[in-house]
Amino acid sequence: MSLKAEDVSYRYPGAGGPAISSASLEIGKGELVVVCGKNGSGKSTLIRCLAGLIKPSQGRVSIDGQAPEKARRAIGFAVQFPERALFERTVCDEVAFGPRNMGLPPDEVDRLTGQAIDAVGISRDLMSVAPRSLSYGRKRLVAIACAIAHRPGYLFLDEPAAGLDYEGRTRITGLIKSLKAAGMTVIVASHDPLDLLDICDRLVVLDGGRVVADGPPSVESLGRAGITSDTIELARRLQSCGINVREAFSPEALADSIVEALK
Amino acid sequence: MKTPAIAKLAWLALFSIAVLMAEGHFLAALAAVLIIAAFMLGAKPGKLLRMLLPALPFIVVISAFQWLFAGPAMAALTLVRITLLYVAGSVVTATTTETEFIDTVERLLRPVSTLTRTDIGRDIATMMMLAIAFLPIIKEEHDSIRLAQEARGVSYAGFRGLIKGEIAVIVPLIYGLSARTDRVATAMEARCYGIKK
Numbered sequence: 204m205s206l207k208a209e210d211v212s213y214r215y216p217g218a219g220g221p222a223i224s225s226a227s228l229e230i231g232k233g234e235l236v237v238v239c240g241k242n243g244s245g246k247s248t249l250i251r252c253l254a255g256l257i258k259p260s261q262g263r264v265s266i267d268g269q270a271p272e273k274a275r276r277a278i279g280f281a282v283q284f285p286e287r288a289l290f291e292r293t294v295c296d297e298v299a300f301g302p303r304n305m306g307l308p309p310d311e312v313d314r315l316t317g318q319a320i321d322a323v324g325i326s327r328d329l330m331s332v333a334p335r336s337l338s339y340g341r342k343r344l345v346a347i348a349c350a351i352a353h354r355p356g357y358l359f360l361d362e363p364a365a366g367l368d369y370e371g372r373t374r375i376t377g378l379i380k381s382l383k384a385a386g387m388t389v390i391v392a393s394h395d396p397l398d399l400l401d402i403c404d405r406l407v408v409l410d411g412g413r414v415v416a417d418g419p420p421s422v423e424s425l426g427r428a429g430i431t432s433d434t435i436e437l438a439r440r441l442q443s444c445g446i447n448v449r450e451a452f453s454p455e456a457l458a459d460s461i462v463e464a465l466k
Numbered sequence: 467m468k469t470p471a472i473a474k475l476a477w478l479a480l481f482s483i484a485v486l487m488a489e490g491h492f493l494a495a496l497a498a499v500l501i502i503a504a505f506m507l508g509a510k511p512g513k514l515l516r517m518l519l520p521a522l523p524f525i526v527v528i529s530a531f532q533w534l535f536a537g538p539a540m541a542a543l544t545l546v547r548i549t550l551l552y553v554a555g556s557v558v559t560a561t562t563t564e565t566e567f568i569d570t571v572e573r574l575l576r577p578v579s580t581l582t583r584t585d586i587g588r589d590i591a592t593m594m595m596l597a598i599a600f601l602p603i604i605k606e607e608h609d610s611i612r613l614a615q616e617a618r619g620v621s622y623a624g625f626r627g628l629i630k631g632e633i634a635v636i637v638p639l640i641y642g643l644s645a646r647t648d649r650v651a652t653a654m655e656a657r658c659y660g661i662k663k
């Protein structure tokens with residue numbers, strides 16, 4: 204059971220060159236994969252192809268051995284700024300939209316809706332309010348609850364932390380961690396992935412529509428996305444002073460490692 | 467006590483037919499009915515007036531044409547009829563939330579859905595919700611583009627300025643909206659909308 208892309212290319216109608224060129228990837232069940240790259244490197248296009256939302260101009264995608272159009276239930280996708288696509292009357296109806304579309308019986312719809320709301324950590328008291336009236340960060344969480352309500356095996360998040368403040372970003376990172384812990388396969392497209400590097404299994408780097416790195420996150424692969432890591436830099440300097448710390452991508456993880464080394 | 471939206475819609479339909487058929491004293495009686503209905507449904511007079519004011523020039527222009535082509539009596543009749551219809555409609559919209567409207571539409575269409583074995587009732591309700599949710603966004607986007615254009619020196623003064631200015635707004639507006647519809651369509655598709663059950 205996995206998601207496979209073989210030699211996928213995509214060209215937007217009327218565009219000069221391809222947005223994605225011969226990308227091949229295989230994503231296994233339960234993996235947390237971060238796709239990074241500069242603006243316009245093709246992250247959104249690639250994950251839309253992987254999720255079957257757009258059809259590659261060349262190559263093929265299969266989801267658990269099926270064609271993407273046959274596997275729509277297996278896919279959850281939160282577009283960039285997903286809160287701008289909310290339209291229902293209440294949070295409850297909004298989250299229930301997916302399960303209802305699957306034609307499930309009402310009690311099953313209610314159960315899935317409640318679970319999704321709990322999973323993103325929103326109070327159930329908010330179920331009867333209008334999504335429009337929520338704060339920006341909460342809207343984002345509701346939109347993610349919408350994407351997971353029908354219990355997809357593969358969840359795609361396009362720039363899930365874009366536009367959020369520090370607290371909002373921290374909540375999103377925590378949420379991704381807990382979704383992974385619950386067994387969901389999560390694929391995140393992000394131009395600023397530092398928050399996720401300590402918890403992800405793989406970093407896929409795109410440059411000009413090509414996959415230029417695919418593997419455990421490293422300073423080298425990040426460099427190909429034009430990203431430098433201050434925490435790794437600091438860790439290396441500490442190491443050169445004889446303080447034996449682990450290299451970490453998040454300040455929190457580095458802090459823990461320093462405390463441990465100094466004990 | 468809250469009057470159900472369906473009762474209000476039924477009342478509006480009957481009232482409109484009566485207004486279109488009545489003349490003379492009967493119209494005065496219907497005006498009285500309207501005032502009582504507005505009071506019973508709890509519509510605020512100030513709000514009704516605010517809803518009527520922008521429509522008034524149009525009503526006057528239509529009546530003026532009637533005067534030219536059909537004489538003063540017909541013009542007066544038209545003026546009274548349109549005003550009554552408009553205010554009656556306002557009374558219903560002012561006292562009914564969007565949610566009640568949509569729920570009612572969905573319920574009214576349920577037999578059609580059952581009969582045709584489709585989700586047409588829910589689909590139409592979904593379309594109405596999309597329209598209601600995105601109208602304010604279109605307005606917001608329009609206003610922010612206009613502000614940006616004004617900051618860059620586009621003038622909206624005078625009739626010609628307004629027309630030219632609005633043209634300067636419309637292109638980026640349509641561009642922005644198509645990106646938004648794309649987002650909404652993708653998000654709905656990813657939530658199994660239109661999936662074959």
Ligand SMILES: Nc1ncnc2c1ncn2[C@@H]1O[C@H](COP(=O)(O)OP(=O)(O)O)[C@@H](O)[C@H]1O
Nearest residue numbers: 215218222240241242243244245246247248249
């Ligand atoms: N709807 C579209 N029509 C034409 N070109 C597009 C469209 N969306 C994206 N592109 C182009 O495709 C390339 C990749 O875009 P995208 O996948 O959005 O990159 P990223 O998500 O990494 O910022 C860019 O050069 C962009 O300009």
Ligand SMILES: [Mg+2]
Nearest residue numbers: 246247248283
């Ligand atoms: Mg993008």
